[in-house]
Amino acid sequence: MLRGRRAECEALERLLRAVRAGESRALAVCGEAGMGKTSLLEYVVERAPGCRVARAAGVQSEMELPFAGLHQLCAPMLGSLQRLPAPQRDALATAFGLSAGPAPDRFLVGLAVLGLLAEVAEQRPLICVIDDAHWLDHASAQALAFAARRLRAESVALLVAARTPEVTAEWSGLPQLVLTGLSDDEARALLKAAVPGVVDERILDRIVAETRGNPLALLELPRGMSPAELAGGFGSPRATAIPQQIEDSFRRQLTPLPVDTRELLLVAAAEPVGDPVLVWRAAQGLGITVAAAMPAAGLVELAAQVRFRHPLVRAAIYNAATPQERQDVHRALAEATDPEVEPDHRAWHKAQSAPGPDEDIAADLEQSAGRARARGGLAATAAFLTRAVELTPDPQRRAERALAAAKATHQAGSPDTALNLLSIAEAGPLDELARAHVLHVRGQIVFAQQRSRDASPLLLQAARRLEPLDVPLARETYLDALRAGRFAGSLGHGVSVREMAEAAAGAPPAPHPPQAADLLLDALAVRYTDGYAAAAPMTALALRAFRDAHICGEEGLHRFHLVCMIAMDLWDHETWHLLSRRLLRLAREAGALTTLHMALAARSLAHTYTGQLAEAAALAEEQETLTEATGRATGSRHESHSALMRVAWQGREAETAQLIDDITAEALKRGEGLSLTIAGWAQALLFNGLGRYEDALTTARQARQQTAEGAGGWEALVELIEAAARSGETDEAADALTLLSQMTRASGTDWALGVEARCCALLSTGHVAETAYLEATDRFARARIQGELARAHLVYGEWLRRERRRLDAREQLLTAHEMFTAMGMEAFAQRATRELQAAGGTARQRPVESHTELTTQEAQIARLVREGLTNNEISVRLIISPRTVEWHLGRIFSKLNITSRRQL
Incomplete structure (x- = not known):
């Protein structure tokens, strides 16, 4: 046992026993410098006979070189690389410079590391020890922490040592073994063992108090003291921090x-x-x-x-x-350093050797940045370019490099640093094109920071400057500006969505033949200048172009989410589902982590509209798994909107209220009126489901007002019409129906015309009402919009009951009740129950199928097996190793008393 570390050593031995038994463990050993983290790692290694040990250590001067720490750990394991799935194998090979290829996404690299560790551990337990994790390069830390969170049943131990104040976001989610100073008795015993000869007791007391039980300080400080100091107590205690004291001791x-x-x-x-x-x-x-x-x-x-x-x-x-x-x-x-083998290390050393500006070295760094980008090292790309800026003597060249460094730094996830670099670029002599690029990048950064209100005027200004200089980029920037303006909505300032649309309409025309994005820009420009109906044919043409185009890679990931939103605006269910499914597939194939979160949210929302709330919830669970695996903070606008609509349809009042409070607070802070519109619409939907029509009318009115001022759609009008009709405000409902009908007829889809028919029926009587109700149910059934179909059956049954046609009413209400119950829309189901009872009927009890004994992840795996996915495919989807999938399946089979995937 290490002195004073009995409890910690016992915890590490338990960890080793678990790994030898086939389990996996990840642990962060945290403490100030000198607390004994390295000694505890060595303790584990010494007690791991029969296990394979892999080592890595962070190096402060190496923090800017991507995947350097990961290469230390994994280089001896690369013989197992070929056993990984091709996308993971290629990502890791590219990251290590073993093969050329597009920049690998960090998500795929992390998944590859997880798979590689699991493959190596198949032969014997694997112990990975990573010292000074606070000095690992960001790319390595992210990939290793990603893998650490997903270890479960691979016989892998991953231990990292990091300083407590410097534990990064990557490691903070791991179980921690926090080291504090030794007790006074243990500290005195260690000090006496380390210092031979006579030591004054007062000096011992002073050193113990001064070091606060830091083991390394106790060992090192006396080495820098003379025998006279130790024996006589001359000198006064210093007040410097312990790491500095230790460093001073080494320096002496x-x-x-x-x-x-x-x-x-x-x-x-x-x-x-x-x-x-x-x-x-x-x-x-x-x-x-x-x-x-x-x-x-x-x-x-x-x-x-x-x-x-x-x-x-x-x-x-x-x-x-x-x-x-x-x-x-x-x-x-x-x-x-060999310039052929290690050109980037050579360039970095040359840069550190430069006493002042040097164009040759700056040019070498620029080339290194290009190589780093090809390996997916965005942080290294930014570091090389930033140092190149510092060494560039020519002001114009320095400004150009600062602009490139700002772009790379923004992509690497450091927006504040990127904005500082943009300021350097702006201070230099730039031509008009470069200055327009500065504005464009600044707008993108601000929008990525979820500040839509501030982003839209910047992007509009950039687009206007780009018009005479770069027409394709100008049109792309106008599209970005309209997207930001759409989110800003009623909270935008300085420039309205209409003004942006007018500017976009006056932009130079697209080349012939126009691309899908060009068609979308033209359609949106008309949408916000001449209105929904005028733009509908152009919007349909743009959506068709996106459906037919073979779009992949960054372009597809960049645009598909906006296109999904436009398809929803047009009530184009088929395009929405096709493109949301394609977006999710592209995000998974590319391993694009940020886009994958967004794609899951978009697909979840599409399922919610069709009443497939179980599927929507499963995708939400996958989002939570992804968030947990990557340590990513929650709160994305897309994820919140998707979750809000799901709980509103389910009638969960408390959860809806909490989400609305959170979304409203964030929307006001970020200047996103669209979020307020969605929140009002969701609350109106909830209140209509609960039968609280006056409350629904109040919130729908507010949402409609925000829609009129901003860039929202038709949803609040639908809720307002039902709430107003039920509250006796028929004139207000009729006005809203007139506006809605202009949009639904321009769209012309079954979904749109079904909505119009149901709303018309609510305000009609006799044969006209019944014809409209029947049309609504017929159109919704063809469009496969199950939630809206169930609502049509519900309001039709309510009307039939008031017409005293109780038998017909019971048939419609029973259908509505069964549909709502099957979809998990409890508030609407209870409303149908009340109406059914009033009509003299009784709701049939539906048997509930559930396997409550399965954990959330076991249920996910069971669902994916049922869909026909293999263990490898499930491991990629749920971000765990195939061996962990197999382990979970064993538990699932045992709990359900089955023996095969076919039975499952």
């Missing part, structure tokens, strides 16, 4: 070393890969001989890999050097 140990030894240590500290051949080659270039290594034996090991006694030794050595000494060492490392 460097002082008596020969000059060439200190220089050799600096070479090793500046070389991030830990390659001893490269270190010695650079040292020889500086005139350092092998003899210089002898005095450094206690601080660094120059064997198969360069390893310092502690990471803070490396930091102390590097920080103690003067800027000139660091530049000299990086220059020597650059000269020693």
